[in-house]
Amino acid sequence: MKKLRLFNISCCLVLICLMVMISAVGCAKNDEDRTTIRFVTWKPNIQAAWDEILEIFEDEYPDIKVIREIGPHSSTAFHDLLTQKLKNKSTDVDVFLMDVIWPPEFGAAGWAMPLDDLFPASEQQKFLEGPLLANSYKGKTYGVPLFIDSGVLYYRKDLLDKYKFTPPKTWDEMVIQADIITTNEMRHDDTELYGFSGQFKQYEGLVCDMMEYILSNGGTILNGDTGKSGLAQKPALDAVRFVRNKIIGRAAPKGVLTYQEPESLDLFIQGKAVFHRNWPYAWRVSNNSEKSRVAGKVGISVLPHFEGGRSYSALGGWQVGVSRYSENKEAAWVFASFLTSSRVQKILALKAGRAPTRKDLYSDEDILKANPHFHDMKDVFITAYPRPGTPLYPAVSNVLQRYFSKAISGSRINIKREGRAAAKEIEKLIAMEKH
Amino acid sequence: MRLSLVNREKLFAASLLTPCFLFVVLFAFYPIIYSCYLSMHKIILSLPYLGQPFVGFENYKELLNDTHAYSSLINTLIFVFTTTFFEILFGLVIALVINKHFRGRGVVRAAILVPWAIPTVVSSQMWRFMFNDKYGLVNYLLYGADTSAYTAWLASPEMAFAAIIAADVWKTSSFAGLLILAGLQLIPDDLYEAAKIDGASAWQQFTKITLPLIKPAILIALLFRTMDAFRVFDLVFVMTQGGPADATNVLQFYGYKKIFAEGMMGYGSTISVMVFFVTLIISLVYIKVIGTRLFQERG
Numbered sequence: 001m002k003k004l005r006l007f008n009i010s011c012c013l014v015l016i017c018l019m020v021m022i023s024a025v026g027c028a029k030n031d032e033d034r035t036t037i038r039f040v041t042w043k044p045n046i047q048a049a050w051d052e053i054l055e056i057f058e059d060e061y062p063d064i065k066v067i068r069e070i071g072p073h074s075s076t077a078f079h080d081l082l083t084q085k086l087k088n089k090s091t092d093v094d095v096f097l098m099d100v101i102w103p104p105e106f107g108a109a110g111w112a113m114p115l116d117d118l119f120p121a122s123e124q125q126k127f128l129e130g131p132l133l134a135n136s137y138k139g140k141t142y143g144v145p146l147f148i149d150s151g152v153l154y155y156r157k158d159l160l161d162k163y164k165f166t167p168p169k170t171w172d173e174m175v176i177q178a179d180i181i182t183t184n185e186m187r188h189d190d191t192e193l194y195g196f197s198g199q200f201k202q203y204e205g206l207v208c209d210m211m212e213y214i215l216s217n218g219g220t221i222l223n224g225d226t227g228k229s230g231l232a233q234k235p236a237l238d239a240v241r242f243v244r245n246k247i248i249g250r251a252a253p254k255g256v257l258t259y260q261e262p263e264s265l266d267l268f269i270q271g272k273a274v275f276h277r278n279w280p281y282a283w284r285v286s287n288n289s290e291k292s293r294v295a296g297k298v299g300i301s302v303l304p305h306f307e308g309g310r311s312y313s314a315l316g317g318w319q320v321g322v323s324r325y326s327e328n329k330e331a332a333w334v335f336a337s338f339l340t341s342s343r344v345q346k347i348l349a350l351k352a353g354r355a356p357t358r359k360d361l362y363s364d365e366d367i368l369k370a371n372p373h374f375h376d377m378k379d380v381f382i383t384a385y386p387r388p389g390t391p392l393y394p395a396v397s398n399v400l401q402r403y404f405s406k407a408i409s410g411s412r413i414n415i416k417r418e419g420r421a422a423a424k425e426i427e428k429l430i431a432m433e434k435h
Numbered sequence: 436m437r438l439s440l441v442n443r444e445k446l447f448a449a450s451l452l453t454p455c456f457l458f459v460v461l462f463a464f465y466p467i468i469y470s471c472y473l474s475m476h477k478i479i480l481s482l483p484y485l486g487q488p489f490v491g492f493e494n495y496k497e498l499l500n501d502t503h504a505y506s507s508l509i510n511t512l513i514f515v516f517t518t519t520f521f522e523i524l525f526g527l528v529i530a531l532v533i534n535k536h537f538r539g540r541g542v543v544r545a546a547i548l549v550p551w552a553i554p555t556v557v558s559s560q561m562w563r564f565m566f567n568d569k570y571g572l573v574n575y576l577l578y579g580a581d582t583s584a585y586t587a588w589l590a591s592p593e594m595a596f597a598a599i600i601a602a603d604v605w606k607t608s609s610f611a612g613l614l615i616l617a618g619l620q621l622i623p624d625d626l627y628e629a630a631k632i633d634g635a636s637a638w639q640q641f642t643k644i645t646l647p648l649i650k651p652a653i654l655i656a657l658l659f660r661t662m663d664a665f666r667v668f669d670l671v672f673v674m675t676q677g678g679p680a681d682a683t684n685v686l687q688f689y690g691y692k693k694i695f696a697e698g699m700m701g702y703g704s705t706i707s708v709m710v711f712f713v714t715l716i717i718s719l720v721y722i723k724v725i726g727t728r729l730f731q732e733r734g
Contacts, residue, residue, distance in 0.1 A: 076676075080695045087480060087698075105481045109698070192582055202678025255568030255587030257679045267569070391481035395697040402503070402681045409592055409680035433482060 034065045035331040037094035040082055043073050045281060049351035053344050057335065064331045074260070075099045075204050079394070086111035089325045094332040095339075098143050098319040100134045100386065101204075101393050107137040108391035112321040114140040118333050130315050131357050134386045142321060144340040145357035147348055149279040149316030150384035151212050152377060154286060156274050157299035159185070167301040168275075171213070171242060174304050178251045178274050195251035197264045197273035200243075202405035205260055207387060207397055208314035209277060210404045213239040215312035215385060216305035222388040222396070227430040229423035231403070237419050239306065244408045244415070251275075257409055269294055277303065279316055283373055284353035300373045302380050315384035317357070349374075355381055392429050399425045467711060473704035480698030487701075494705040504706065506681065507689040514600060514685060515664040521604045522660050523653060526611025531645075533612070534619045551609045559673035562602040563589070566674075589675060592682030599670050599683055607663070611656040618652025619645070651725060658721040662714050686710050 044050045054066055069092075071078045079102065085093050086106075098106060106112035119141055124132055131145035153174075155167055159181050168174035178195025185193050199205035211221055217239040220230030230236050248254060252273075256264060261278060265285060268276035269292035276282070289295040305311040320336045322329060338344060342361060348354040349367045355374060361367055362378045374381075388396055403422035407415050438446065477490045498504050533544045550558065565572040568587035578584040589595045622645065630640050668687040671677060677684035677692070687710060694703030 076696065083480075083698070084695065105698075109481045109483060201676070202681070203676055253568065253587065254590045257590035258568065258587060258675075392479075392697070394481075395699065398692060398697060401678075405678050406680040409590070409678075409682075413680070432479070432485075 034063050035328050036065045036067060037326070037328050037331050037335055038067050038069055038092055039335065040069045040071055040085070040093050040096040042071050042078050042097065044352070045285070046352040049347055052351070053339070053347055056344075057338055061334060061338070064334060066335060069093075083111070086323060086325070091325055091327050093323045094326040094328055095336050096321050096323065097146070098321045099204075100131065100149075100315055100317045100319065101389075101397070103135045103142040103319065103321070104137040104389050105391045105393055106321060107140060107142040110324055112142040113324045113326070113329065114142060115144065115322065115333075116141050118337070119144060126359060127357050128359060128382055130382065130384050130386060131317055131319070134315065134317075134389065135319055137389070137391070143319030144321075144336060146318050146320050146340055147345065147354035148357050148381050148384065149281075149318075149355070150313035150377075150381050151208060151277055151303055151316075152280060152313065152373075152380060153301045153303050154268060154276040154278060154282060155299045155301060156271075156294060156297055158297040159274055160299065167299060168304050170307055171216070171246075171304045172307070174275055175246050175251050181274050192272050194253050194267065194273045196247060196275045196277075197252055197259070197267040198247075198256055198277040199259055199261055199264050200248065200252075200256045200405075200408060201258050201260055202401050203260060204397060204401070206404050207400045208316065210240065210243065210400070211314050211385070211387060212277075212303055212312050213243055213306075216303065216309045217242075218306075218309045221400070222390075222426060222430070224389060227427060227434070229426045231423040231426070232416070232420040235309075237415055240404065240407045240415055240419065242306075244411070248408050257405075280355045280371075280373075280377070281353050283371065300377065302377075311380075313380050313384045315386045317355075390430060390433060392433060395429050396426055399429070467708075470704045470707050470711070473700055474702075474708045476701045478700035480700060490701070494702050495709075497702065498705050498709065503681070503684070504686070504689060507684045507686050510596070510683065511665060511667070511685045511687075513596075514603075514667055515661055517600050518603045518607075518664045519657060519660045521600075522608045522611045523615075523656060525604065525608035526613075526615050526656060527653070529609060529612030530615035530619055530649075534616055547609045547612065549609075550606045551613075553606070555606065555669040556673055558606055559602060559670050562598065562605075562670075563674045566598050590679060592680045595675050595679060595683050599667075599674055602670055602674065603664070603667065607660065611660055614656040614659065615649055615652050618649035622648050654721065654725045658718060658725070661717055661721070665714050665717065666710065 041050075054068070057064075057066060071081045078097075079099065082093070082096055086109075098112070103112065107114070124141070127145055128148060131148050132141075135141050135143040135145060153167070160167065160177070163177070163181055163184070165177050165181075168177055175195065182193050182195050185191055199209050214221060214231075214236045217235045219233060219235030219239055221236070222229050248257065253267075259267075261282075264276065265278055265282050267273045268278075268282075269286050271293040276286075283298070283300060286292045286298045287295045292298075302311045303313055320339050322332045322336055326332045340357070342358055345354075345356040345358055345361055346364065346367060349356050349361065349364075350370045353371060355371075355377070356362070356367070362374060368375050387393070390396060399422050403418055406413050406418055474494055475489060475491060476487050477485065477494070478487045479485060529547055533540060533547060553561075564570070566588040568574070568585055568590065569582075571585075571588070573588060574585040577586075586594075588598055626644050626648075627640055630644060635643065666687055667685050668691065671683050671685055671688045672691075675683040677688050686706060690703050690706035690710065693699045693706060697703075
């Protein structure tokens, strides 16, 4: 009896599905009704570039309509919004941007669709290795790299030339140069000038900045194979101590403890900082004479390192992912592969100063003309170091943010003890993964 | 079969109450019960292969040993005590001022409510900007054009915490004032006239007449403010994100981060349930106190 009813119901369902499909086909032919996909993105720094990209897409794929859902600029806030939708298996998301640290989480949670069939190895070869690695988790690929970010050092070319300095190789050298330049410059008149500006607020960016100090001193944050954290070891502790004693409130104003990227860049383009750590996009902003007082006076270089270490840049950047709950996966993939194509990456490089993820674009003449620093920085982009790759990254990051912020905000904190506690907490989190 | 009049009345009353009851069940009880249910499970969104095992009170045990939860509880308590103290104090002053008859009282009354009417997210942004280390109004008022003396208020753990308290006091004092004003207006004028005839000074009038009679209103303001302050979230979210050095991390923000950023549904719910029980206990204590006071005064 019951079985029969079930059969009836499923028959009905199949019929309904068929009817819907037939009518859908009919509609598609009608040209009027286009497939609509929703693209969750953040508010871009340079809006015009994105408008242009979407216009081209709509011209070339008249069957697909893209609706942009603009999320917050901050990566953390964007993550909360996007995962909230994906958690609820929302069909309102088809294509989304992913920060470089999310693919393991999105893959493990089943939010991002594995793209291996659509994004074959032959195509993958054309991309830089670091960002590709960041997009894979347990042998599957969950996103296509759109642009790459990596920490670089900006400096005031005019000031360094004036004092006959070359861009600093080590952090100590940078602090000394900054000290000499600021003391002398401030003596002349009442100019306000600081040595350094970076991102040290308790947020995701703090992890990137601090990682660069720790790795360039030969330290580690997390060993992915053993699940052990190196935070409590001497190189890491020394690097953190250096930031507390020589950077915060010394080379950099104490206010950097409240700075994210925009505030720290603001200080630099106001001409109030000699050195500045930021992502590649800052090049175009600081050379834009309408916004920047130091346009044309900016130099760019690899980040310094500690004596005996080598320079490390945090790998940042954004990926394009497709939602597993999307009802238009095909159209979504068409859009995703369009976004990561050579020509879109070229537009982003030319108009928004974003560093491409496709290798061959680094020999593109137009791009190099607009971004002469790409030529020298290519090695930095290629060797940029990813943050720990784990599905529990947000939790690991919160531990790191808390520890770093505590360690550098107050002089009374026992860094060794805090470092040991943070390392233990991270190891506990990683152990949860294995259960 | 016909119902008796009493039963019909009862049925009618029940039918009137049902929608309201269902509303409360759906929007208040269900989420609370569901949070309790979640808090007994280990649910980590990014590790779906772990399943959602029932773990009993393990999350609660973990919470008791969680030093970050403990320090955020301390932060929350300090926040609750200082903000309610100042809000009641300023609220009392505000109420006394706008209770007096003077020209333009209507305008002043409306103006005083403006901070409370602004959404917290907006006013938090405003305060964040006022405390800015380079362009902030606070620095300008203190140091004028001498930019070298400008302080990064939100960069020091203690000052950042004080800044959040200041923003909350600014915002909700007028709400406390409004509640106290309601109490003030219930006091009949004859009492003051009688006191004047008896030669009582203004201070005596205040302590012997005003204060005892507005005590219930103050207690209600206290109740509202304590419970609200305990659930502080938006100020922290906008102004400091819990930093620097985790100094402004409060319980609700900690729970939010666990659930929304880290995907730890079980553990995050445990924090919410704890906040719920603490506010419940606080409100029960207050209601008990207020209840007996009112009773005594009537008696």
